[in-house]
Amino acid sequence: MIQHMDVGAVVLRNLCGLYSNLVTRPTGKAVRHAIEERLADRPAPSLTIIDFSEVGLLDFSCADEVVGKLLLHYVDVRAEAYFLVRGADDHHLEAIEQVLERYGLALVVIDANGGARIVGPVDDDSRRAWHEVQTRGRAAPDELLHQVGGPREKLVAQLDSLSTRRLLLRADDEYVALHTMM
Amino acid sequence: MSTVITVPPSLDDNTFEQVLEQFTHASDHEKLLIDARHTRWASPYGLTALLALGHARAEDPAGFTGPEAEDTASYWQRAGFYRYAEELFELHGTIPRARPGASDSNVLLEITPVEKSDDVHAVVERIQTKSQNILVHELNLDPQATMRFAMTLSEVCQNIVEHAGARGWVAVQTYRWRQRLLGRRVVVIAVCDAGIGFRKSLETAQGRRLSDRWDDAMALEDAVIRGVSRFRDPGRGQGLAGVRRYVGKWDGKLSVRSGTARIAIVPSWDDDVPLTENLPSFPGAQVQITIPERVEAR
Numbered sequence: 001m002i003q004h005m006d007v008g009a010v011v012l013r014n015l016c017g018l019y020s021n022l023v024t025r026p027t028g029k030a031v032r033h034a035i036e037e038r039l040a041d042r043p044a045p046s047l048t049i050i051d052f053s054e055v056g057l058l059d060f061s062c063a064d065e066v067v068g069k070l071l072l073h074y075v076d077v078r079a080e081a082y083f084l085v086r087g088a089d090d091h092h093l094e095a096i097e098q099v100l101e102r103y104g105l106a107l108v109v110i111d112a113n114g115g116a117r118i119v120g121p122v123d124d125d126s127r128r129a130w131h132e133v134q135t136r137g138r139a140a141p142d143e144l145l146h147q148v149g150g151p152r153e154k155l156v157a158q159l160d161s162l163s164t165r166r167l168l169l170r171a172d173d174e175y176v177a178l179h180t181m182m
Numbered sequence: 183m184s185t186v187i188t189v190p191p192s193l194d195d196n197t198f199e200q201v202l203e204q205f206t207h208a209s210d211h212e213k214l215l216i217d218a219r220h221t222r223w224a225s226p227y228g229l230t231a232l233l234a235l236g237h238a239r240a241e242d243p244a245g246f247t248g249p250e251a252e253d254t255a256s257y258w259q260r261a262g263f264y265r266y267a268e269e270l271f272e273l274h275g276t277i278p279r280a281r282p283g284a285s286d287s288n289v290l291l292e293i294t295p296v297e298k299s300d301d302v303h304a305v306v307e308r309i310q311t312k313s314q315n316i317l318v319h320e321l322n323l324d325p326q327a328t329m330r331f332a333m334t335l336s337e338v339c340q341n342i343v344e345h346a347g348a349r350g351w352v353a354v355q356t357y358r359w360r361q362r363l364l365g366r367r368v369v370v371i372a373v374c375d376a377g378i379g380f381r382k383s384l385e386t387a388q389g390r391r392l393s394d395r396w397d398d399a400m401a402l403e404d405a406v407i408r409g410v411s412r413f414r415d416p417g418r419g420q421g422l423a424g425v426r427r428y429v430g431k432w433d434g435k436l437s438v439r440s441g442t443a444r445i446a447i448v449p450s451w452d453d454d455v456p457l458t459e460n461l462p463s464f465p466g467a468q469v470q471i472t473i474p475e476r477v478e479a480r
Contacts, residue, residue, distance in 0.1 A: 021307065023303060023306050024302050024303065024340055027303070057329055057332050057333060057336070059336040059337055060337060060420045060421050060423075060424040061340055061420065061421050089329075090326055095424070098420060099420065102416065102420060103417070
């Protein structure tokens with residue numbers, strides 16, 4: 001079962017009652033631990049929305065703790081935990097992007113208009129494949145071949161990699177866009 | 183026996199080296215007297231570095247005589263210098279009285295001690311409310327610059343909390359730079375401490391192999407240019423990397439002094455050298471960031 005937990009509303013607001021700014025490593029660490037705690041008893045797969053709309057400033061060190069180390073942990077242990085970021089403005093994204101580059105991680109970000117995009121290092125072909133799934137909501141590789149092109153094996157490898165990186169959810173032979181889980 | 187250290191009439195990152203030259207030649211057993219009577223102007227770096235110097239001699243506090251010129255002394259008081267100088271020096275002469283509510287619009291952040299993470303939060307809160315108008319309307323930076331500026335400040339202050347092992351001071355001021363930049367306005371961040379410095383901080387990294395040429399200059403190159411940290415965690419070292427990127431975007435200057443070396447990211451409007459070695463030895467790290475007013479290309 002897919003759980004939807006709005007971390008922005010639940011965790012960030014509670015934890016940052018003292019500060020409206022997410023700065024310093026200890027603050028970031030505390031936020032991450034709160035998120036991990038709330039995720040611990042959730043059945044897999046889970047989708048967590050990290051909502052930055054209530055956050056003033058996000059510095060690089062705090063972004064590393066809140067976003068970088070959080071994603072790294074769940075990708076490393078291959079847990080079926082998926083994350084979306086929303087409510088992030090340009091400077092939040094600059095900090096997040098730098099962190100993701102550093103770890104070679106990527107994340108799906110929902111912008112103010114509801115559009116989704118990948119932030120972080122992902123090659124152009126994989127981005128195209130991701131975009132096609134995103135547009136359709138869910139799709140099997142054969143449905144995408146016409147738009148994306150290339151050998152089928154290559155496309156499947158790209159989609160699997162996107163799924164391993166928690167940018168798409170794999171459900172049997174199909175790949176599912178994260179926003180459809182909301 | 184006492185040694186008198188004369189503070190130059192204009193005290194900034196360059197002329198502070200004259201102070202350190204005298205400081206390093208003084209013996210540990212000598213009583214020090216810092217004489218700033220004839221100083222007429224001091225940058226945020228000059229003031230915070232003086233406090234770091236006082237901190238470096240905390241066990242045997244140096245005497246300190248402040249500027250004679252009333253406007254200079256009054257400015258030092260408004261900038262918060264005397265609040266901390268009282269704890270670090272034996273003050274001589276007249277100490278300008280603090281006028282309640284008196285503030286200086288050019289001082290974006292008066293001298294503020296930084297020792298723990300909460301201090302960084304306080305600095306960030308204060309700078310955001312005061313810097314918006316100056317950064318956007320006087321320095322013509324884009325509206326997002328306020329956030330980026332606060333991020334920059336946060337990261338350089340965290341450097342003290344994470345690595346110095348001692349208290350440091352931060353100050354932010356804006357002024358018109360007459361000697362350079364054709365009198366354009368600049369905003370200057372200074373963060374100075376007398377802690378363990380970059381070389382010793384990196385030496386504490388587990389399993390770190392030190393090369394034959396390991397010295398303060400190399401430690402600065404590692405930390406500032408290569409983003410190396412004493413922590414093995416791959417996420418470390420991003421703060422200074424982010425600061426460098428922003429400073430570059432603003433055509434600003436970043437300089438970091440530690441031990442006997444100083445490294446600088448030098449913009450085209452400045453003729454500083456990227457790396458200076460064999461400076462007078464001084465503990466801790468002293469950081470200065472200068473961001474100039476943006477002038478539209480014609």
